[in-house]
Amino acid sequence: MSINTTSRRGFTKLLAATILASVGAIGAAHAQSYPTKPITLIVPYPAGGANDMLGRLIGQKMAEKLGQQIIVDNKPGAGTLIGATLVAKAAPDGYTLLVGGFASNSVSPLLFKAEYDPINDFEPIGMFGTAPTVIITYPESPYKTIKDVVDAAKKKPGEVMYGSSGNGSPLHMSGEMFTAQAGVNMTHVPYKGGSAHILDLIGKRLDVIFDTSTNSTPLIKGGKVRPIAVSSKTRLPDFPDVPTLTEAGYPDFSVNGWYALYAPAKTPKPIVEKLSAELQKVLQMPEVIEKLRGVGVTPGTGKADELAKYAPAELEKYRKLIKDANIKAD
Numbered sequence: 001m002s003i004n005t006t007s008r009r010g011f012t013k014l015l016a017a018t019i020l021a022s023v024g025a026i027g028a029a030h031a032q033s034y035p036t037k038p039i040t041l042i043v044p045y046p047a048g049g050a051n052d053m054l055g056r057l058i059g060q061k062m063a064e065k066l067g068q069q070i071i072v073d074n075k076p077g078a079g080t081l082i083g084a085t086l087v088a089k090a091a092p093d094g095y096t097l098l099v100g101g102f103a104s105n106s107v108s109p110l111l112f113k114a115e116y117d118p119i120n121d122f123e124p125i126g127m128f129g130t131a132p133t134v135i136i137t138y139p140e141s142p143y144k145t146i147k148d149v150v151d152a153a154k155k156k157p158g159e160v161m162y163g164s165s166g167n168g169s170p171l172h173m174s175g176e177m178f179t180a181q182a183g184v185n186m187t188h189v190p191y192k193g194g195s196a197h198i199l200d201l202i203g204k205r206l207d208v209i210f211d212t213s214t215n216s217t218p219l220i221k222g223g224k225v226r227p228i229a230v231s232s233k234t235r236l237p238d239f240p241d242v243p244t245l246t247e248a249g250y251p252d253f254s255v256n257g258w259y260a261l262y263a264p265a266k267t268p269k270p271i272v273e274k275l276s277a278e279l280q281k282v283l284q285m286p287e288v289i290e291k292l293r294g295v296g297v298t299p300g301t302g303k304a305d306e307l308a309k310y311a312p313a314e315l316e317k318y319r320k321l322i323k324d325a326n327i328k329a330d
Contacts, residue, residue: 034094034271038069043099044083046076050131050214050295054259055099057291058128061282062275079108079168079329081115088116092264094271098122100262102170106314110322111168111329119312122262123272126279126302127310129292131257133174133231134216134242137208138201139223146229146248149208153184161187163197163206167329171197173318174210174231174255176325181250201225212257213296231255236296258314259297260307276304 041059045051056072063070075083084104090096098104105118116122135146143149153160164171167190179186189206191197198215200206202224209216209225213236219225220239227242231253235244245253261279263272279302282288292299300306321327 034274035066035068037095038071039063039066039094040096041070041072041099042083042087042096043072043074044076044080044104045074047074050212050257051099051101051259053295054129054214054292054297057288058099058261058279058282061285061288062278065278065281079112079166080104081108081112084108084118085115087262087264088121090264092123092267094263094267094275096264097125097275098262100260101258102256102314103168105260105262105311107168107170107173107318107322110315110319111327118315121265123265123267124304124307124311125261125263125272125275126283126304127258127260127300127307128279128283128302129259129297129300131213131259131297132236133170133245133253133255134211134213134220134227134236134239134296135178135208135229135245136201136211136216136220136225136227138204139226140204141207141226143208143228145243146245146250149228150182150184152207153179153182153186157185158187160184160207161189162208162210163189163191163200164209165193165197166190167327168322170212170255170257171210172327173321176327177253177255177321178210178245178250180321180325181253198225210255214257217294217296232298237293238296254317258300258310260300260311261302272304276302 041055043052043055052074059070059072075086080103084098084100087096087098109118137143149160162175164175172188175188197209201209220227227239229245229248230236230242231245233246235242283299283302289299
């Protein structure tokens with residue numbers, strides 16, 4: 001090897017290190033001044049629902065911390081793919097963020113044709129909450145426990161009906177996972193979103209619903225439905241008399257709604273770190289904790305590395321469930 005070649009290689013390495021250091025310095029400086037204009041927070045759901053409410057709560061509190069306005073923009077449709085696609089294709093500058101989660105970053109891309117990769121096209125900022133499954137029935141139902149439901153399904157295969165807000169929804173996935181683990185045949189009745197499935201449960205036209213705690217909590221408190229089991233590992237503080245599925249003999253059941261904050265891939269690391277740090281502060285605020293728990297959401301940590309591990313595991317879990325149960329989109 002010639003001295004000139006060695007020198008050139010040494011110079012190349014030095015130049016590369018200098019460039020990386022410069023880029024890092026620029027990114028850090030950019031993060032110190034960020035944000036200098038309003039941030040758009042895309043919620044891929046209609047206004048008024050749980051995801052919208054949670055997005056507005058987190059957006060408002062983060063805006064106070066960042067000293068800049070956060071504008072919530074509802075972009076529903078295509079199982080959350082419309083809103084998520086907008087963020088995946090947005091400029092990676094920290095000014096377009098996504099309220100992502102169960103649908104946008106795990107299930108919908110597996111059921112529908114997505115124009116983005118649910119893992120590689122986003123930078124995880126942090127998860128701000130999870131919502132366990134609550135199995136509910138109508139108040140006068142003969143099913144007082146989950147064992148009653150299983151016994152009936154075994155006695156009359158296919159006659160016990162569970163409703164959901166649509167194929168691929170958390171409610172549907174919960175039902176499929178439970179029937180597989182319980183070894184029973186129950187009939188899934190999908191609805192086109194909205195609250196039609198709840199109205200039919202209350203009207204005694206459905207037997208049970210594997211609902212999210214965000215949706216079922218106000219219904220339970222209002223006496224509209226009766227909870228018979230929850231998927232959380234411990235009983236929910238608001239419903240201490242409702243047993244967990246683990247207590248009922250199903251410790252491997254794991255379907256949760258989850259809510260997280262994402263930025264487009266390649267958003268500068270210092271900006272992602274700043275957003276994550278502010279999210280963590282927001283999630284420690286007593287009023288935020290109270291509001292989250294009030295709608296059945298267990299507050300998250302807001303740490304980016306935790307979300308970076310959680311989301312891929314969720315994606316693979318549902319990839320297997322969808323394949324095994326042969327689940328198709330509506």
